[in-house]
Amino acid sequence: MDLILWRHAEAADADAGETDMERALTPKGHKQARRMADWLTAQLPEGCKILVSPAKRTVQTAEALGRKxxxxxxxxxxxxxEDVLDAANWPNSKEPVLVVGHQPTLGQVAAVLLSSQPLDWEVKKGNVWWFxxxxxxxxxxxxxxxxxxxxMVMKS
Structure with a gap:
């Protein structure tokens, strides 16, 4: 099984009266999302299942891919x-799964997969880790x- 973890791109700080879930990507974040989407488009198989957090910044990041x-x-x-691994049906999914999510969760998933330890590894904004x-x-x-x-993605 392929499990691809994609941290949302750079998001603005919450404005007065705005919740964390409503935080949107910055112009730099939109650029990061487009660059990673270009790279992922060239790499991901057609049948890849894409799971996205309901936060506005993750939805905007995923939208850059132009896929359902x-x-x-x-x-x-x-x-x-465990929530992420369960949602992805790790390691039993028949199709690759791309998860667009948040820190510290994605770093914790990476740590558990590679070290079997519940550690707080950092996944930088906009980065992808592919297992x-x-x-x-x-x-x-x-x-x-x-x-x-x-x-690291070449400009197109």
């Missing part, structure tokens, strides 16, 4: 790594396929 996605409240701000587990019954078949940031 499902909003999953269980992976919103405050979710834990592959060839055999769902063999934890030793897990590897980190790619880590990519919007600043």
């Amino acid at each position: 996605f499902k909003i999953v409240p269980e992976i919103g701000p405050g979710a834990d790594e 592959v587990q060839r055999d769902p019954d063999d934890v030793y078949s897990l590897y980190l396929k790619a880590v990519m940031g919007p600043d």
Whole structure:
């Protein structure tokens, strides 16, 4: 199974009266999302399932891909790594899964997958971490396929 973790791009601070869920991407964040979407478009298989937190900034990040996605409240701000892994059906999903979410959750997912420890690793804004587990019954078949940031994507 392929599990791709995409942290939302740069978002503005909440304005007066605005909730955390309403925070939108900044102009820089929109640029980051477009760059990563360009890279992901060239990499993702057609059948990839895309799961997105309901926060405005994650929805805007996912929209840059131009593909259908499902909003999953269980992976919103405050979710834990098990919530993300359960939503993705890790490691048993038959199709690749892209999760667009938040820190510290995505860093915790990465840490659990690679070290089996509940650590707070950082996934930078707009970055993608791509994991592959060839055999769902063999934890030793897990590897980190790619880590990519919007600043590493060539401008088109």
